[in-house]
Amino acid sequence: MSKSVLVIGARSDIGRATAHAFASQGYMVQLAARKAETLADDARDLEIRHRVDVTLHELDALDLSSHEAFVEGLPVLPDVAICAVGAMGDQKLSETSWQDMASVLRSNFEGPASLFAVLANRMVARGSGTLIGISSVAGVRGRATNYVYGSAKAGFSAYLSGLRNRLARDKTGVHVVTVLPGFVDTQMTRGMDLPARLTAQPVEVGKAIVEAVRKGRNVVYVRPIWQGIMLVIRHIPEFLFKKLSL
Amino acid sequence: MILSGWGRYPRADCMVHRPRDTHDLSASLARAEGSVIARGNGRAYGDSALNRACTIDMRGFDRILAFDPRAGQVVAEAGVLLADIIRVFLPRGWFPAVTPGTKFVTVGGAIASDVHGKNHHKEGSFGAFLDWLDVLCPDGVVRRASARQESELFAWTVGGMGLTGVIVRAAFRLRPVESGWMRQLTLPAPSLSKAMELFEQAGDATYSVAWIDCLASGSAEGRSLVMLGEHAELDNLRGKERQDRWAERSRRERSVPIDFPALLLNRWSVSAFNRLYYANGRRRAGETLVDYDSYFYPLDAVLEWNRIYGRKGFAQFQCVLPLEASEKGLGALLTEIRRSGQGSFLAVLKRMGAQQSRFSFPMEGYTLALDFPFRSSTPKLFAELERIAVDHGGRFYLAKDSQLTPELLRQSDPRTQPFTAMREAGGAAARFQSLQSERLAL
Numbered sequence: 001m002s003k004s005v006l007v008i009g010a011r012s013d014i015g016r017a018t019a020h021a022f023a024s025q026g027y028m029v030q031l032a033a034r035k036a037e038t039l040a041d042d043a044r045d046l047e048i049r050h051r052v053d054v055t056l057h058e059l060d061a062l063d064l065s066s067h068e069a070f071v072e073g074l075p076v077l078p079d080v081a082i083c084a085v086g087a088m089g090d091q092k093l094s095e096t097s098w099q100d101m102a103s104v105l106r107s108n109f110e111g112p113a114s115l116f117a118v119l120a121n122r123m124v125a126r127g128s129g130t131l132i133g134i135s136s137v138a139g140v141r142g143r144a145t146n147y148v149y150g151s152a153k154a155g156f157s158a159y160l161s162g163l164r165n166r167l168a169r170d171k172t173g174v175h176v177v178t179v180l181p182g183f184v185d186t187q188m189t190r191g192m193d194l195p196a197r198l199t200a201q202p203v204e205v206g207k208a209i210v211e212a213v214r215k216g217r218n219v220v221y222v223r224p225i226w227q228g229i230m231l232v233i234r235h236i237p238e239f240l241f242k243k244l245s246l
Numbered sequence: 247m248i249l250s251g252w253g254r255y256p257r258a259d260c261m262v263h264r265p266r267d268t269h270d271l272s273a274s275l276a277r278a279e280g281s282v283i284a285r286g287n288g289r290a291y292g293d294s295a296l297n298r299a300c301t302i303d304m305r306g307f308d309r310i311l312a313f314d315p316r317a318g319q320v321v322a323e324a325g326v327l328l329a330d331i332i333r334v335f336l337p338r339g340w341f342p343a344v345t346p347g348t349k350f351v352t353v354g355g356a357i358a359s360d361v362h363g364k365n366h367h368k369e370g371s372f373g374a375f376l377d378w379l380d381v382l383c384p385d386g387v388v389r390r391a392s393a394r395q396e397s398e399l400f401a402w403t404v405g406g407m408g409l410t411g412v413i414v415r416a417a418f419r420l421r422p423v424e425s426g427w428m429r430q431l432t433l434p435a436p437s438l439s440k441a442m443e444l445f446e447q448a449g450d451a452t453y454s455v456a457w458i459d460c461l462a463s464g465s466a467e468g469r470s471l472v473m474l475g476e477h478a479e480l481d482n483l484r485g486k487e488r489q490d491r492w493a494e495r496s497r498r499e500r501s502v503p504i505d506f507p508a509l510l511l512n513r514w515s516v517s518a519f520n521r522l523y524y525a526n527g528r529r530r531a532g533e534t535l536v537d538y539d540s541y542f543y544p545l546d547a548v549l550e551w552n553r554i555y556g557r558k559g560f561a562q563f564q565c566v567l568p569l570e571a572s573e574k575g576l577g578a579l580l581t582e583i584r585r586s587g588q589g590s591f592l593a594v595l596k597r598m599g600a601q602q603s604r605f606s607f608p609m610e611g612y613t614l615a616l617d618f619p620f621r622s623s624t625p626k627l628f629a630e631l632e633r634i635a636v637d638h639g640g641r642f643y644l645a646k647d648s649q650l651t652p653e654l655l656r657q658s659d660p661r662t663q664p665f666t667a668m669r670e671a672g673g674a675a676a677r678f679q680s681l682q683s684e685r686l687a688l
Contacts, residue, residue: 041267041323045309049334190264 002052004028004076008059008115009084010039013186013202014134018082021206023050030074032059061085061111062103067118080213081119082132083112086153088188094148101148108152113159120163123174130213132177133160137221140180140230143246164218177212178219181205182226198225249301252552253291254559255620255648258681260298266306268414272386274302275412281679284412286352287327290359291562292648293681294407302412304354310334311415318420319377324354324413331420332538337492340420341477341538343375347594349543354413359645360405360606363542364453364475367445367599371608372418373404379416384673388414402668405606407644409669409678409688426493427478428453428541434528438468438576442612445472445597452476457527459520460583460593460616468580470595471527475541482535493537516590545592555619560590563628564615564643565635566598572612575638579614579631586627590617605665607643615646625649632658644682652687662688 005022009015010031019029023046031039036056043054059070071077089104116131123129138146139153157178164176183189183199200222212220221227236244250257262285263278265271275282278300285295285303295301307323310330318340320331328342329349335341346361355361357379362371378392381403391400403410431451435441441456448454453475462469483491545551552560567575576595593616600610618624628649635642641658642650656662666688669675682688 038267041309041311044311048310048313049330187264187266 002026002028003079004030006030006032006074006078006081006119007084008032008061008082008112009086009134010036010042012084012086012188014181014184014205015082015084016042017202017206018084018209019046019206020049021203021210022080023052023054025210026050026052027080028052028076029054030057030078031055032057032070034058034060061115062106064110064114067114070115071118071122077119077122077126077129079128080130080132081116082134082209083115084134085112085115086134086136086188088146088149091146091148104148105152105155108149109155109159112156116159116163120167120174120176124167124170124172127173129174130177131160131163131174132179132209132213133157134179134181135160137180137182137226137230141233141241145246175216177209177217179205179209179212179222180219180226180230181222184222198223198229249285249288249296250559251290251292251294251296251648252288253561253617253620253648254552254555254557255561256293256296256681257559258293258296258298260296260301262301262303264303264306268382268388270306271302271382271412271414274300275382275386275677281677282412283678283680283683284324284354284358284408286325286355286358287350289348289351289355290645292646293685294359294645294647295355296681297679298681304352304412307354307414312417318422319417320420321415321417322353323415324352324357326353327351328353328356335420336423336426336538337494339422339424341423341426343419343421344369344372345542347543348546349539350546353416353418354408357404357413357416358406358408359643360603360608361645362598362608364455364596366601366608367449367454367597368452370599370601371405371603371606373603373606375419376404377417377419379403380414381410382412382414384411384677398668401604402665405603406665407605407683407688408680409665409683410672410674411678421477423477424479425477425483425487425491426538427483427487427491428536428538429476429478429482429533430536430541431474431533432527432531433472433474434524434531435470435472436466438470438580439573441468441470441472441595442573442576442597445612448472448474449597454597456595457523458580458593458595458614459524460580460590461517461520462524463584467584468576469524471524478535487535493539555617558620560617560619561624561628561648562615562617562646563631563649564613564646565631565640566607566609566611566613566643567635567638567640568609568611571638571640575634575640576612576614578634578638582627582630582634583616586623586630588618588621588623588627590619592617605661607641607645609641611640613643615643644686647682650686652685655686 005027007015007019010033036058046054087107094101135157136153138150139157142150160178167174183194205222208222247262249260263274280299282300283297285301305325307325309323312321345363356372360371360373380390382388451474456470456472458470596613598608601608636658
């Protein structure tokens with residue numbers, strides 16, 4: 001039987017590209033998002049291009065109480081699950097509106113963490129599986145320009161790291177991959193003036209993820225240059241860092 | 247965002263919207279206060295897909311929606327590239343029925359320009375294989391148009407340069423093929439009349455095209471390499487070709503890393519290149535087996551080849567002359583090009599077949615296409631060439647154009663008036679405009 005992949009946040013550009021990357025390797029695809037029925041054209045596209053079966057699944061990542069039922073309702077517990085849920089929000093708005101801040105924290109951290117908790121437990125029971133969390137380089141160090149989003153991603157990165165530790169230590173057969181894509185040319189970043197050399201296309205992210213699963217990688221930067229940049233950013237002393245505009 | 251066509255001239259600062267579905271698209275159109283133009287993969291050479299106030303990048307419409315293997319019919323969204331169609335369907339035994347010289351065009355762009363390929367003399371343009379299309383009209387409604395329903399909309403949209411509405415998706419037919427290989431026959435022609443004679447004799451060949459030396463003079467004027475082609479059948483393949491039936495082994499893509507200094511291209515370097523190229527072609531004359539990529543898309547292997555013309559970009563001249571005036575007209579064009587000392591190694595001559603369409607470029611006769619690096623003297627040279635083409639009853643390919651004037655367009659093509667009348671009557675004139683349509687008062 002062919003392997004299967006669950007894409008949570010299947011409408012996002014990274015979610016779509018990752019679905020294609022796995023489908024091209026023969027994986028059956030489960031697409032999950034709000035208003036899943038509107039992804040019917042994407043499902044047809046995946047089926048025609050890659051000749052794999054695709055199913056659509058309604059999911060509200062913020063409705064934590066629904067997550068057990070959502071996973072229960074999947075036709076099969078997937079071999080690989082990717083969470084590409086997230087929202088950049090508006091930093092300025094998040095500084096003054098608790099509703100906005102809470103929504104950024106919840107969609108980037110709480111929702112994904114809850115989904116992975118449910119999936120991890122079931123994969124452990126089965127004894128195999130891979131969980132892939134799309135986190136962000138913004139979570140490496142909080143910056144004035146996007147620290148609400150960044151802190152949620154930092155929380156998610158720490159969660160993934162801890163989950164990976166637990167599942168590896170207990171020899172569960174389940175692996176966790178943290179993806180730090182850097183800048184990606186997506187709907188979320190459209191209109192931002194991003195340097196081309198640092199900006200990956202969604203297709204690159206999808207390929208990097210398939211490769212990471214194949215090689216059993218732990219933390220993945222899509223473009224290697226980001227690893228260097230983050231090394232520098234991590235090591236700037238705080239008394240300097242706090243005065244910088246990055 | 248600074249945008250340009252493939253020729254990198256002209257450039258304009260455009261507001262770009264990138265919708266991903268018809269819902270987003272309708273919203274973009276509703277929000278836009280002035281006019282908009284749809285843009286595919288930016289392979290039109292000039293200003294066809296530029297609108298400062300609102301350029302709609304259709305590459306988010308990238309889904310293949312259906313395939314009927316009995317009819318070979320694909321339904322695809324407008325932003326799907328021919329390269330995607332080939333990647334998906336060639337290994338299943340299908341190839342685009344009509345393809346231009348690059349596979350990096352979108353389906354929407356191929357329809358809007360009603361592109362032609364090396365098989366035009368025999369099989370017509372892209373529109374000949376189009377079953378229906380969906381168009382977002384000036385009133386915000388998406389209509390399905392075909393030869394039977396909304397036939398006026400269909401007829402004007404094919405070759406309509408995106409000026410009737412936004413093409414959203416389309417159904418078109420592929421051709422069955424047995425392999426990804428081509429049988430290519432190269433025939434040297436020492437003169438223009440000999441090249442034309444070869445074309446006239448080769449009417450049955452599925453594909454035909456010629457590279458022409460636009461700088462050779464005297465008795466060598468118009469010397470060409472006429473290249474005929476057929477899809478290879480399985481029986482034609484041996485050894486490594488047979489093992490790689492669909493020609494999938496990846497060819498390394500190269501990219502031009504920098505803008506070449508414009509000085510590199512001058513009459514001496516080009517004419518030296520042309521001499522070598524012709525001699526080489528003559529030595530290798532005869533039949534060879536080549537993969538579809540090298541056959542149809544030799545330049546696609548060099549990504550961003552448009553940068554060899556330097557930072558100022560380039561302009562392409564492409565006209566078609568009616569059959570009876572072709573030899574005389576082509577001769578006059580070549581003389582003028584040689585006199586100017588400009589011209590390039592990418593000069594292409596092709597016999598076109600008859601075509602009845604509302605506003606598409608092709609007509610029965612000969613088409614000549616060549617690139618010129620953009621210089622201050624370029625507009626003057628173009629004006630001369632355009633004058634010669636019009637005097638011989640020719641017309642121009644809008645997908646390549648960046649230089650034409652409204653007057654010359656109308657002199658060359660009496661279909662312009664009904665086209666603009668249609669745009670006025672249906673409300674498209676106010677809603678859909680490009681820098682080209684403004685320049686040409688379309």
